[in-house]
Amino acid sequence: MGNERTGTGQSVRPESECLYMCPGAWSQMENHTHTLPSLSLIHSPTNPSKALSLSPSLPQHSATVSASLPLSPASLPQSSPSHLLKSHCLSPSTPSDQDDLTCLNWLHQRNILPLSKMPPLSQYESPSISSLPSSPAKPPYSFSSLIFMAIEDSPDKRLPVRGIYEWIVNNFPYYRTAPSGWRNSVRHNLSLSKSFRRMQRDKSHSIGKGSLWCVCSEYRPALLEVLKKTHYCHSNNSSLLNNPVLLEAADHEQTAMCDTMEISDLVLNNPTLSSNAPCSLIPEHEELVAIQSVELTEEAESEKDPLADSGYIEFHYYQCEQYQYLVLPGNSDLDLETVEILQLDAEAQEAAGSLLDLAGGSH
DNA sequence: TTTACCCTAAACATCC
DNA sequence: AGGATGTTTAGGGTAA
Numbered sequence: 338m339g340n341e342r343t344g345t346g347q348s349v350r351p352e353s354e355c356l357y358m359c360p361g362a363w364s365q366m367e368n369h370t371h372t373l374p375s376l377s378l379i380h381s382p383t384n385p386s387k388a389l390s391l392s393p394s395l396p397q398h399s400a401t402v403s404a405s406l407p408l409s410p411a412s413l414p415q416s417s418p419s420h421l422l423k424s425h426c427l428s429p430s431t432p433s434d435q436d437d438l439t440c441l442n443w444l445h446q447r448n449i450l451p452l453s454k455m456p457p458l459s460q461y462e463s464p465s466i467s468s469l470p471s472s473p474a475k476p477p478y479s480f481s482s483l484i485f486m487a488i489e490d491s492p493d494k495r496l497p498v499r500g501i502y503e504w505i506v507n508n509f510p511y512y513r514t515a516p517s518g519w520r521n522s523v524r525h526n527l528s529l530s531k532s533f534r535r536m537q538r539d540k541s542h543s544i545g546k547g548s549l550w551c552v553c554s555e556y557r558p559a560l561l562e563v564l565k566k567t568h569y570c571h572s573n574n575s576s577l578l579n580n581p582v583l584l585e586a587a588d589h590e591q592t593a594m595c596d597t598m599e600i601s602d603l604v605l606n607n608p609t610l611s612s613n614a615p616c617s618l619i620p621e622h623e624e625l626v627a628i629q630s631v632e633l634t635e636e637a638e639s640e641k642d643p644l645a646d647s648g649y650i651e652f653h654y655y656q657c658e659q660y661q662y663l664v665l666p667g668n669s670d671l672d673l674e675t676v677e678i679l680q681l682d683a684e685a686q687e688a689a690g691s692l693l694d695l696a697g698g699s700h
Numbered sequence: 701t702t703t704a705c706c707c708t709a710a711a712c713a714t715c716c
Numbered sequence: 717a718g719g720a721t722g723t724t725t726a727g728g729g730t731a732a
Contacts, residue, residue: 479706498721518708525708528723535722546716547721 473511477567480519480526483509484533485560488552495536495551498524532556 476483487504488496496504502520506512512519527533527550536549552560 481706516708521709522707524720524722525724526706527721546719 473509475511475515476509479563479567480522481530481532481560482564482567484523484526484530484550485552485557485564488533488550495549497547497549498527499547501527501550532560 478486483505484501486508487501488494490504491500501523505519505523527535532553533550534553536551
């Protein structure tokens with residue numbers, strides 16, 4: 338009965354997690370390694386020069402999505418990285434697909450990878466693992482926004498109620514396990530909101546029960562605006578994402594380069610990065626995670642990296658004391674507080690992706 | 701405090 | 717008949 342709209346987490350992360358990094362962020366980190374002389378951020382264990390070959394041509398959406406990825410415990414894997422991969426798979430695919438570690442198709446279409454959002458580690462020290470929530474955090478979007486996105490994401494810009502359900506479930510894993518009352522809320526919104534219109538069914542082309550629903554064009558800008566606001570409100574952990582240029586670029590499907598100056602600033606101001614790690618850096622578990630396949634330059638092709646060939650890049654996340662570490666190939670350490678400005682949480686990614694889609698939609 | 705917006709639940713009608 | 721869909725009402729929470 339309670340309102341869970343905030344979806345903010347309050348639990349602790351497992352001590353070691355795998356992270357997912359969008360190529361844009363990867364590339365930008367790479368581009369700024371020169372400001373981090375003590376860190377060799379990205380290189381392959383088998384080919385240290387490989388990092389420079391991982392320079393995907395930044396796709397249209399990558400600028401927006403790589404602008405910020407604040408980290409939140411609520412959206413973090415609670416039990417295992419595979420759980421994270423499943424629960425945060427935002428691809429509209431079948432359940433079987435979602436069991437696949439490579440199930441990031443939808444995000445990949447936008448060159449986005451889910452990277453969990455969490456506040457600095459100090460905010461949730463020492464809760465027990467048993468207190469971890471077992472399901473993904475509730476998306477911050479209102480039902481109107483969810484319906485809007487679902488309809489706009491459909492080829493014909495119209496969906497039956499069941500199709501809306503399916504879209505939401507496929508894209509927001511929270512609703513897979515949520516009590517079914519949310520469906521009632523969806524119908525309630527469809528009926529009550531002036532933004533949505535029920536279309537007369539064509540009896541000759543029966544779609545089964547119910548009608549098709551579409552977005553009223555006159556309310557479309559307002560719905561889009563709400564999405565943008567949600568996008569801003571849930572990405573307040575990043576000065577970068579609050580840069581209007583980013584969303585403006587999203588609206589125009591333009592590439593806006595993320596200003597990563599803060600990276601060097603943060604790193605240079607962070608004593609943990611200029612000294613050795615305060616404890617041994619042994620992650621509790623390791624996994625390979627799917628990361629978007631990147632287009633390699635010809636040079637890279639000539640120096641093949643088996644990890645790159647597989648489409649996987651291995652790196653590890655874990656916590657130690659009050660710091661969060663991202664261990665990249667080559668045993669490099671990076672305080673995640675400095676990384677987060679390169680990351681979008683899944684929700685922000687969602688918003689960004691939807692906005693991008695919408696921006697390139699019917700207008 | 702008010703207002704607007706949102707979420708949730710429930711009851712009921714209609715359709716398939 | 718039963719489930720899905722659609723409408724309406726009611727009540728509570730949150731933020732501006």
